[in-house]
Amino acid sequence: MPELVVLTEQLLAPVPGGTGRYTRELASALAGTAPQGWTVTGVAAHHRDPEPARVSGLSDVRSLSLPRRALTLAWEYGVPLWPGGDTVHAPTPLAPAAPRKGKVLVVTVHDTVPFTHPETLTPRGAAWHQAVIRRAALRADAIVVPTDSVAAELAEHAPGPAQVHVVGHGVPDVLRTAPPEDVVERVVRELKLPSAYVLAVGTVEPRKGLDVLIAAMAGPEAPDLPLVTVGPMGWGGVDLRALAAQHGLPPGRLRALGQLTDAELSVVLHRATVLAAPSRAEGFGLPVLEAMAAGVPVVHSDAPALVEVAGGAGESAVRGDSADLARVLVSVIESPERAAAMVDRGRARAATFTWAHAAESVWRLHLGLHAARGG
Structure with a gap:
């Protein structure tokens, strides 16, 4: 049975913020709109209490062997640690360095603030986000952005071969x-x-x-x-x-x-x-x-x-x-x-923005890439 893995690590962040809501709502909607035969699983770093990373509808939440900081460093330095699944959706730029052979990696980039307004972030935060966004543009199969504005700015600040798809958000x-x-x-x-x-x-x-x-x-x-x-x-x-x-x-x-x-x-x-x-x-x-x-x-x-x-x-x-x-x-x-x-x-x-519509768009992207890999 093919598996879509959604990285739910943002739900365990000290301040999940808007990207936490995006992670939860999109993951739940992906589970609710899964094509027949597919399973949707959440994956997060190793935490003492992984319960906040559980999302309604997901078949399970698996924990990786590394805690958050070690996982972040591992992916930052290119360690080929794949979180499982035939396709992976990273709802934030915290993502594997590259897809495993024959697998699919899609990353959501929420904004280009690290490039356009770096002064509104910590210097370390701006530098880290710039690096991982550029990496996703170069190595991921596709990038999801929420608006045309972000798509245009991404092309300017982090160009790369990854497909860029605009998928809006929804309202619970x-x-x-x-x-x-x-x-x-x-x-x-x-x-x-x-x-x-x-x-x-x-x-x-x-x-x-x-x-x-x-x-x-x-x-x-x-x-x-x-x-x-x-x-x-x-x-x-x-x-x-x-x-x-x-x-x-x-x-x-x-x-x-x-x-x-x-x-x-x-x-x-x-x-x-x-x-x-x-x-x-x-x-x-x-x-x-x-x-x-x-x-x-x-x-x-x-x-x-x-x-x-x-x-x-x-x-x-x-x-x-x-x-x-x-x-x-x-x-x-x-x-x-x-x-x-x-x-x-x-x-x-x-009324034109729903999480179900967002999930359907994301599914079409993953299924198309999976089919192109021979899945």
Whole structure:
């Protein structure tokens, strides 16, 4: 029985982030759409507790003999350690150095931030990602990217013989569907949610532009609403409360909720007045799609991938310009008709992105390459 192996190591990272959600959702959808006769298995490095790497629908989660750091180094230095399977999908650039003879390797590259905005990563992180992305472009059979924007930037910064395929993301049902009223009441009470607010979702790190958003919310033309943020702390020491104090945003107008469960996030998302996505750079921007699916108007930066994903359903502000961001937020918040039109466009746009569709596209890629290998 042929086997597709999905590397689920990102689910065991200290901060799985958006790539963790991608890994889980895509792996589950691949299992749910598997062609007859195929099995889908998760594989991760050796961990004391591999349970977080288990994904619904996968037949199993196998552990390799090496822990994460050793596995990363082994693949970095070209050790031919194959994780098993007839075809392998790496949902992040942490991937085997090259496919084993007769096998297939496909790698997802989420963005080109290490090349275009290296200052938003640690020097070591930028260098490592540049190296593994270049390696994938040279040695993998194919690369999956989430947007045309990333495909164009990849061709410029990491050209290679690997096929490049654009496959968008999706929205989990728990975020697309309005939560039950009893859940809403409980989450609102426990999180002390205000009745209306500007929402930002994402890992708290320099690339996300939360400093610009806080400056916008504290400025003289700011919308008269509190700011709610959702997301775990990433690297870079971004202190939201210190930024609020620096820009003069009163403590009562900032609610930093940290990391939430999907059920909690669904409530926070559906109750938001507007989602702000002020990122300096993105490869896709899942919160933009998830907010549109939930019926929330979106204001995003003019980062190319965010503009592409929003597809005209959101409103764009100039990256790094807090005054422009405040202006656009106010224009949406103070015009119910404009916001309602954005909601309609956003829902229609988000309906075209599903994890099932993403999985079907990825399957076609793997099956075509497998057949070309004589499988």
